[in-house]
Amino acid sequence: xxxxxxxxxxVLLLGDSRLPSGAHAHSGGAEQAVAAGLVEDTATLAxxxxxxxxxxxxxxxxxxxxxxxxxxxxxxxxxALPALEALDEAIDARLASPxxxxxxxxxxxxxxxxxxxxxxxxxxxxxxSVRPDPHLCVAVGAAxxxxxxxxxxxxxxxxxxxxxxxxxxxxxxxxxxxxxxxGLLARLAPACEALAAAAGAQADGPxxxxxxxxxxxxxxxxxxxxxxxxxx
Amino acid sequence: MxxxxxxxxxxxxxxxxxxxxxxxxxxxxxxxxxxxxSGKTALVAELCRRLQGRFSLGVVTNDIYTTEDADFLRRAGxxxxxxxxxxxxxxxxxxxxxxxxxxxLAAVEEMEAAHPDxxxxxxxxxxxxxxxxxxxxxxxxQIFVVDVAGGDKVPRKGGPGVTxxxxxxxxKVDLAPFVGADLTVMAHDAAEQRGERPxxxxxxxxxxxxxxxxxxxxxxxEGMHAATTAIR
Numbered sequence: 001x002x003x004x005x006x007x008x009x010x011v012l013l014l015g016d017s018r019l020p021s022g023a024h025a026h027s028g029g030a031e032q033a034v035a036a037g038l039v040e041d042t043a044t045l046a047x048x049x050x051x052x053x054x055x056x057x058x059x060x061x062x063x064x065x066x067x068x069x070x071x072x073x074x075x076x077x078x079x080a081l082p083a084l085e086a087l088d089e090a091i092d093a094r095l096a097s098p099x100x101x102x103x104x105x106x107x108x109x110x111x112x113x114x115x116x117x118x119x120x121x122x123x124x125x126x127x128x129s130v131r132p133d134p135h136l137c138v139a140v141g142a143a144x145x146x147x148x149x150x151x152x153x154x155x156x157x158x159x160x161x162x163x164x165x166x167x168x169x170x171x172x173x174x175x176x177x178x179x180x181x182x183g184l185l186a187r188l189a190p191a192c193e194a195l196a197a198a199a200g201a202q203a204d205g206p207x208x209x210x211x212x213x214x215x216x217x218x219x220x221x222x223x224x225x226x227x228x229x230x231x232x
Numbered sequence: 233m234x235x236x237x238x239x240x241x242x243x244x245x246x247x248x249x250x251x252x253x254x255x256x257x258x259x260x261x262x263x264x265x266x267x268x269x270s271g272k273t274a275l276v277a278e279l280c281r282r283l284q285g286r287f288s289l290g291v292v293t294n295d296i297y298t299t300e301d302a303d304f305l306r307r308a309g310x311x312x313x314x315x316x317x318x319x320x321x322x323x324x325x326x327x328x329x330x331x332x333x334x335x336x337l338a339a340v341e342e343m344e345a346a347h348p349d350x351x352x353x354x355x356x357x358x359x360x361x362x363x364x365x366x367x368x369x370x371x372x373x374q375i376f377v378v379d380v381a382g383g384d385k386v387p388r389k390g391g392p393g394v395t396x397x398x399x400x401x402x403x404k405v406d407l408a409p410f411v412g413a414d415l416t417v418m419a420h421d422a423a424e425q426r427g428e429r430p431x432x433x434x435x436x437x438x439x440x441x442x443x444x445x446x447x448x449x450x451x452x453x454e455g456m457h458a459a460t461t462a463i464r
Contacts, residue, residue, distance in 0.1 A: 022334030025322035110334035172323040229296065231320040231335065 006148040010119065014143060015157045017164060019118075022110030026103060027169030027230040028052065028162055029215050032222035034173045042180045045170045049163050049184070053191055055212030056100070057162045060137040061199040062207050063091050064158040065151035067141025069203035071123040084130050084138070090207050091135045097216035099223035101135075103232035109133035111140060121146020152200025159192045159199075160185075169230055259290065259350040260456030261340060262449060263329060263366035265393055266377035268359030271403040273301045274436045275377055275445065276356050280310035282446045287351035287453050290315045290343045292336060294328055294358040301356060317343055325358030326365075333370040340370070352453040362391030373452045375445070379404040380413035387421035395425045399432060399448050406435040 003011070013019065030048065033039040039048045070083040095101045109132055115124050123146040127134050134142075137158050144154035164185060171181045222228060264272050273293075280289055291311060293301040295318065302318040305311060317339045321328035328336055340353050355371055357364060366374040376397035378386045381404055387394055394400060400422055408415055415433060422431045430448070434441035 018331060020332040020334055022332060022338075024324060024327050024332050025320050025335055027322065110338060113338070114334060169322065228320060230322045 003148070003150050003153050006150075006153075010147050011149065011153060011157065014115075014119075014140065014147075015160055017161070017168065019114065021114040022107055023161060023165050024168075025231045026107055026165060027173075027232065028056075028166035029218040029222065029232070030166040030169040031173060031228060031230045032218040032225075034170060035225075036218065036221075038218075039170050040174065042176055042184055045167060045176070045181070046184050046187075048170075049166060049188060050191070051212070052162065052166060052215065053159070053188070053195065055210045056215055057159050058195060058199075058208050058210060059091070059094050060104075060162055061155035061159040061195050062202065063087065063135065064137040064141040064144070065155040065196075065199035065203040066207065067127070067138040068145045068149065068151040068154035069141075071126060071142050071145035077126055077129075080126055081130065084127060087138060087207075088130065088135065091137070094207060094209050096211070096213070097219040099219040099232065100216060102223075103219065104135045104137070105133040106231065107136040108139040111136055111143070115139065115143040115146075119143055119147055150200060151203035152196050155199035156192065156196030159195050163188060163192060173229070258344055258456075259288075259340075259353045260453045261353045261355060261371040261373075262452055263355045263357065263371035263374035264377060265329065265357035265360065265364050265366060265374060265397070266401075267361060267379075267382060270359070270377045270379040270382065271401075271436050272356050272359070272377050273304050275375070275401065275403070275434075276301075276354050277305055277308045277310050278436055278442060279354060279446065279449055280305070280308075282442070283352065283449060283453070284310065286450070288347060288349040290317075290340075290347065290350050290353040292317045292319060292339045292343070292353060292355045294319050294321050294325055294336065294356060296321070296325070296358050314346065315343065321358055325360045326363070329355070329357045329364070329366045329370060331367075333367050336370055351456075352449065354449075362386070362389055362393055365392035365396060372456065373398040373448075375399045375401055375448070377401045377403055380408045380415070380418070381411045383411075384408075384413040384415070384418045385421070387418050387425055390425050394422070397429070399430050399445065400426060401432050401434050401445060403434050403436055405433045405440060406438050 033048050039045050066087055070080050092101060112128050123142045127138060127142040140158050141154045167181050167185055171178055264276060266272050276291055283289055295301040302316045305316050319335045319339050336355060344350050374397050376393035402418055432441050432444040
């Protein structure tokens with residue numbers, strides 16, 4: 001399946017950090033990684049982002065592709081609903097940290113509320129009918145499905161946004177060189193695209209179940225902090 | 233009037249980002265913005281004291297470290313805990329009230345859902361600079377708070393908060409003689425920038441001028457209440 005006939009500009013819109021879906025206040029664990037001294041410059045940020053790609057972002061990308069696949073226009077609600085419920089459970093089962101689950105649902109709720117008005121579609125409404133706070137990857141997958149975009153594109157948008165969001169948070173907290181940080185994202189583009197292609201090709205298969213205990217721990221420690229600038 | 237007011241009319245309620253069948257039966261919302269230390273939280277606490285009993289109130293804070301202002305309000309004992317919510321802004325307080333209001337909007341709507349009797353929500357911005365302004369997708373009216381100790385040239389500098397806010401509050405007028413601030417200059421410059429938009433010279437410490445701010449808030453709350461009642 002491809003994006004044939006779909007709007008490339010709307011891909012940019014959905015992937016733009018300026019999309020008002022609440023993502024700017026989430027660091028994807030980067031704030032805690034900075035606090036723990038794990039990320040202190042662009043080189044350590046690169047390590048952190050590569051680690052995120054291996055575990056957390058891989059799950060998000062595959063789940064976004066699965067959500068988009070389930071919701072391709074033409075499929076009836078009757079067949080999509082049980083699949084969406086199963087997907088929701090499968091994501092929960094793979095996110096060990098309650099803080100990570102909560103953050104994903106919080107951002108999903110914001111994304112759903114925004115895309116309901118920005119790019120309304122039956123797919124987005126169907127996800128909203130299952131619950132008001134889907135996981136973010138599911139909400140993005142639904143928005144993509146509604147626009148006729150492919151599961152691989154949905155996976156790519158989710159993977160890029162996760163990387164860029166964490167990178168932007170580290171930039172703000174550490175005062176990194178923005179050009180160096182964007183250069184890092186450019187260097188990670190092939191890995192991001194490979195992940196998106198794999199997720200698209202396996203959109204009807206089981207989700208990956210790779211543990212990321214380091215990130216889980218960061219997310220939990222962050223949730224317990226009294227002083228924090230980011231919501232997660 | 234020479235000012236561009238196409239985004240709203242002078243009649244409440246102002247169209248909100250919120251849509252749907254229940255769009256109108258909601259609390260009125262006032263945004264309170266301004267530079268660090270100008271007295272935003274003190275103003276919120278004072279408004280709560282004065283409006284309590286007359287209206288059902290809620291407060292959403294956007295402090296730099298999540299709970300600082302919320303804790304201040306709790307200690308001040310002006311509102312019950314569940315009527316104060318804190319939103320993280322990811323190092324960008326202006327983004328959270330202007331470009332991406334998702335988290336603030338959700339906080340307001342969750343408070344409305346928990347307290348169906350809610351008449352008025354005060355959304356307090358994190359301390360920012362003179363370019364900060366609230367989106368009218370989040371609030372119906374906004375108050376911008378500056379103080380005389382910041383220098384009497386602040387109104388002349390302008391910026392959206394000074395020029396376009398619905399009420400400009402110049403706080404700490406009791407300090408004017410000690411910091412060499414000329415209130416006549418400030419009043420003249422504010423009028424130049426704002427035309428007919430109101431300015432209140434206030435000392436939250438002595439109580440001078442607070443009645444005018446209270447009357448403004450009552451007007452907003454009652455305007456929304458009247459509009460809602462008429463439609464019901």
